[in-house]
Amino acid sequence: MTTDRRTFIAAGAGMLGLAAARPVLAAEDRLFPVVETAEGKVRGVASGGVAVFKGLRYGADSSGANRFLPPQPVTPWAGIQDAFDYGNIAPQIPGNRRHVYADLILNDLQPGGMGEDCLVLNLWTPEANANRKRPVIVRFHGGGFYGGSSNNPGGDGEMLARFGDCVVVTVNHRLSSLGYLYLGDEGPFADSGAAGMADLVASLRWVARNVEAFGGDPARVMIIGQSGGGAKVSHLMAMPSAKGLFSSAGVMSGSALTSMTRDQADKAAAQLLQRLGLRRDQVKELQAVPFTTLLAAQADVEAEERRRGEAPRSFAPVLGEAIPHHPFTPGAPAESRDIPLVVSTVLDERTYRETRFDMTWDEVLSTLQKRVGDDAQMLLSAYRDETPAATPFIINARIASDTYFRLAANTMLERRVAAGGAPTWSYLWEAPSPAFDGRYGATHGIDVAYSMHDIRFPLAGPSRDNVRLADEIAGAWVALAAAGDPNNPKTPTWPAYDLKDRSTLVIGHPSRAEKDPRGFFREYWGKRAAARAAGG
Incomplete structure (x- = not known):
């Protein structure tokens, strides 16, 4: 039996193509590593020996029917999701460049767009290898409880991941009235005044589930934050739901000793609802208000506080089931008694x-x-x-x-x-x-x-x-x-x-x-x- 010359040439070319494809595919795996999380596969991008995965979801979109509720789970997906770009930053009144200090911290640079689908995190790792068990540093951004994001250039974790041979995670979460509006003590919105902090607990649960696949050690997770980020760490140290999710902590220029009481939060909520023309029992209507309208009303409330000579503190973590007591008043929280801590100014x-x-x-x-x-x-x-x-x-x-x-x-x-x-x-x-x-x-x-x-x-x-x-x-x-x-x-x-x-x-x-x-x-x-x- 004779072989057709053209068939032979075509078969040879196909084999050469397969041989050529193997190193190309290997290079693709190195440059665009794929990691399987508990929710589905994600693809990042590697450069200079560090792989970065941006906009990873740890919670569902928090708009509409999910607004003011605790963070809801992510729906698992099939296939591979690209994690090349930052996700949303929390709705907020943007910073401006009139104050020179704002330029020094690049406060106006918050890529990713603004929206309520903001329960996302970013991750840097020297190698997405489940056998490596590197220490993990989870950083919460500053900006009080009202502004900022982890998408700011100052939140880039590449250099730290490379220097420390560690996994670095930065987190976005709900802020201001969308994260801390108090809507009463009963029903599904009983802990709406701590929704933004519940987001951070959900991000740490994501780390516990998934960081090992990225080369991190879920038993060695440090949480750290500066300014408002330090205040968030202070609160997490007093939250029963966060216990066991981190092994060490750092509070940089953000020592928070107290939370908002329900009386304080009730006053702020009443002022906001009055601006919006809504009653406290009209939560569905409140969930339908565009976030731009909500933020404008919030800005009016805070401007009124300033006119009265009060420091605006309308929307911050509120005592309740999630935060059962003040973080460090009258004493240090028992929940984090066994957690090594660094405090700085x-x-x-x-x-x-x-x-x-x-x-x-x-x-x-x-x-x-x-x-x-x-x-x-x-x-x-x-x-x-x-x-x-x-x-x-x-x-x-x-x-x-x-x-x-x-x-x-x-x-x-x-x-x-x-x-x-x-x-x-x-x-x-x-x-x-x-x-x-x-x-x-x-x-x-x-x-x-x-x-x-x-x-x-x-x-x-x-x-x-x-x-x-x-x-x-x-x-x-x-x-x-x-x-x-x-x-x-x-x-x-x-x-x-x-x-x-x-x-x-x-x-x-x-x-x-x-x-x-x-x-x-x-x-x-x-x-x-x-x-x-x-x-x-």
Whole structure:
């Protein structure tokens, strides 16, 4: 039997094609890895040895009939879903660029579009291999409980995943009235005032189910957040539903001691419903209101609070079944007693809110006199002696930082240590930002880029010292995630915090561990706060 010459050539060409296809397919698997999650298969993209999966769903669309309810499960899918692009950010009133600080944190850059289908997370991994069991760092974004997203450039986890050989996860969730509107104590909406926090618990459950397939260790999950993200971590530490879903935690410049009470939340809800012309029992109608209308009404409520001289705090986590007690009042929560914790602040937090760059010393003294009376001159001298080269603008902001951010952090540290349990560490970031020739000092958020081991951002910048600082703080976070202790070869020896030595890692030039740094100011403002609480 003879073989047709053309058939032979065609068969040979087909075999060559198959041979050529195998390396192409192997390259495709490397560049576009596919991971099977509990809900279905997803395809990411790899570059520089790190694979990224964006817009992964951990909850269903929260609009319409799901609005104000606890997060609903994702419907499983067949086939492969591409995870190349960011998902929605939560509906919010966007940031603007009129304030220079907003530019420094790239606050206007929130890709992904705005919408209620925002229960999504992003994941970076050096290798999507279920056998690797790398430590996992889950980061919750700042912006209070009203704004921001994990899609911001500052939430990019590639550099940290590569530096720490770890899996990095960032999370979007419901904010403002869509996440924290209190609708009463009974029925399906009884915990609507904690829906946004329930979202974060759902994201951690997704991690527990799925992170192993991406090369992560579900038994070594650290949760961390700065500013509003720190407040979210504070609340998760007190939520029974979150217990067992994380093994260590970091609260950066966001120590939240209390939640909103139902009375406070009821007042905010009544104001919003009045603006919308709806009664409390008209929940179906409220679910049908466009989110743009809801946000506009919310903005009106908050503007009215400002006109009354009140600080807007209309929509934040509300006590209820999900959050049965305040996070750190009157003491540290028992739910997270066994969780190693790092609590931090930066030296000049409040410069991010201040705009009076040309303040005079007389103006600082006058402001201080209104607050402390006859102690003003003594106290101002102490602040000036601490940093002789500091401007009035910096000192005025540092005073505000000590009476808000640092006071809350010190209280959290004290209550945590007094309760016993797992160790707690403290750090103080004092290295100033080079932005605008150091005008902002060590401002709020300065440690975020370094913690992500990504110094390209305006508050940091490429320099040898900044690489060192990033190595130190990112190294500490990776060590905490991996072993429950932030000590690592990149940082000086860092003792745990106690009420005797109050050892703190001061991150600066150079970084060093100190006993009770700035103890005079801690004691002074702590005593005044205690006197106010006692009615004195």
